[in-house]
Each structure stands twice: as C-alpha cells, then as structure tokens.
Amino acid sequence: MGKTNSDRSVAGRAYDCCARMVYRVGYKTLRHMPRAIRSRGTGVGVVIRHKDRVLAVRHSYRPGYDIPGGGVGRREQPRDTAVRELAEELSIHTDPASLVYKRRHHRSHLFELIFDEEPDIRIDNREVIEAVFLTQDEAIRRNPSFRHFV
Numbered sequence: 426m427g428k429t430n431s432d433r434s435v436a437g438r439a440y441d442c443c444a445r446m447v448y449r450v451g452y453k454t455l456r457h458m459p460r461a462i463r464s465r466g467t468g469v470g471v472v473i474r475h476k477d478r479v480l481a482v483r484h485s486y487r488p489g490y491d492i493p494g495g496g497v498g499r500r501e502q503p504r505d506t507a508v509r510e511l512a513e514e515l516s517i518h519t520d521p522a523s524l525v526y527k528r529r530h531h532r533s534h535l536f537e538l539i540f541d542e543e544p545d546i547r548i549d550n551r552e553v554i555e556a557v558f559l560t561q562d563e564a565i566r567r568n569p570s571f572r573h574f575v
Contacts, residue, residue, distance in 0.1 A: 441550045468533040469507045470494035471524065472574050473517075475540045478558035479575050481567060482514065485554045490567045492574055493553070494533070503534040511538075515556060516547035535574065 470492045473480035481490040495510040497503055504521050511517040517538075524536040546556050564571040 466532070467497045467503065468494060469497060469503045469510065470533050470535050470574065471507050471511060472527070472535065472537045473511075473540070473544070474537065475543050475558055478560055479564050479571070480515075480546075481557055481559050481564050481571070482548075482553045483555040484552060486552070490557075490559075490564070490571075492571075493556075497534075504536070507534075507536045514549060514553045515544075516549075517544055 471494055472492055480493065482493050483490050493510060493514050495506060495514075497506045501509075504524055504526070507524055508519060508521050511519060519538060524538055527535040527537050529535070543558070548554065548556050559567065561571070561575045564575055
C-alpha cells in the first residue's frame, strides 16, 4: 500500500491542494519553454531499495511513477542534493555516505540507498502525493523507464 497523508486538517489539505496546483503550472510552463532559454541543469535520482522492492513516487505535477530526486542547486554537490531531496519529499534523513553512486544517466546522477528495515516515509502531499514499494517488475510495468534504474 502506498503512503499518503490523509489525516491532515482541512486547512492543511487546502494548502496542499494549492501547492500541487503551483507545481503543475510550473512544470507545464517549463516543459513548453523554448529549449534555448530552458535550464540545462543537472539532476539526481535515488533508487531506494528494501528487500526485493524499489520505492516509486508519484508527483502531483506529472502522471505516472518515478524515483525520488530533483535538481542540483548552485554550489551544491549531487550527493548533497540527493540527501536534501529525500528529506524534503519523503522525510528520509540519511547520512550522505550511505548513498552509493551508481552512474550518470543523461544529465542526472543516479544514487542507490538500501534499507534493511522498511523506512518510515512521510510524503509532503504537495510535490509527492504517493510513495509505494514495488517489485522490479511492477515498477517497470508502471513506468518502463524504471528498467534503466532497477
């Protein structure tokens, strides 16, 4: 079962709804900007594993499932970005040394984080609206791009 935050107050859910709308508008705006002025920044992705499963997240601003991650900020190292994104999106606080660098994929750096026990995930319900552990086959069925990561 996926993680959601359905126990929030009415005001909290209203704020979450507004934040999701801002993410959707921003995402669509960036996608339709001419390539010449669009940022060519670097990103990170983190494959989170627990036993034989991988964590898939669903963002509020685009359809489908993906791995957690985000854009590398100015003067920020990719490993630090991965730590920050995990904390912001999933409330996973981890030591940077626990992230294993796997490879570079297009303009993104790919890391792996392995948990012996299932982590306590608390999604922000704004940028990330669902987080679920899936088998590798399930993850690939939901998003064929997962075959590049798992």
